[in-house]
Amino acid sequence: MSGSDASLKYGPFGPTAASDTSQLWSSLTRLAQRGPQERGIAMIDFATFKTTKEEVQTITQIAKRAIAQGFDRDLLSITMDLEAAHHVCPLDLDALRHAPQLDMLHDVAGIARHLNHDTGQLDDCFVPRFAKR
Numbered sequence: 001m002s003g004s005d006a007s008l009k010y011g012p013f014g015p016t017a018a019s020d021t022s023q024l025w026s027s028l029t030r031l032a033q034r035g036p037q038e039r040g041i042a043m044i045d046f047a048t049f050k051t052t053k054e055e056v057q058t059i060t061q062i063a064k065r066a067i068a069q070g071f072d073r074d075l076l077s078i079t080m081d082l083e084a085a086h087h088v089c090p091l092d093l094d095a096l097r098h099a100p101q102l103d104m105l106h107d108v109a110g111i112a113r114h115l116n117h118d119t120g121q122l123d124d125c126f127v128p129r130f131a132k133r
Helices: 003-007 018-033 053-068 075-088 093-097 101-114
Strands: 008-011 014-017
Touching: 053 075, 053 093, 053 101, 075 101, 093 101
Parallel strands: none
Antiparallel strands: 008 014
């Protein structure tokens, strides 16, 4: 191995200079330490939500019930969508948990369909049946 080969490292796309790799890692680390808005990414900021432990448990129960009744999304996606919707349009979570199947699925599917994941708002004038009045 010649002296110039000693400074090469092999990344997923072939050889890279060691200094390039460390600079890239440093840049990625600094970027990861900044918030989504600082990185120029529009997204829902769950850190600002004041969801109680009881609300999270109820939301999880609603999501599990929706999956058990055939709603084809994963538990995490449903719970995050319900929590985001509850933040912008407070829901009567207890009533939603005990709602008839059709009404519960209407709200869960409607929230999944109309929640804008960039702004956190419910688009297309969608109002869940179990929105608090």
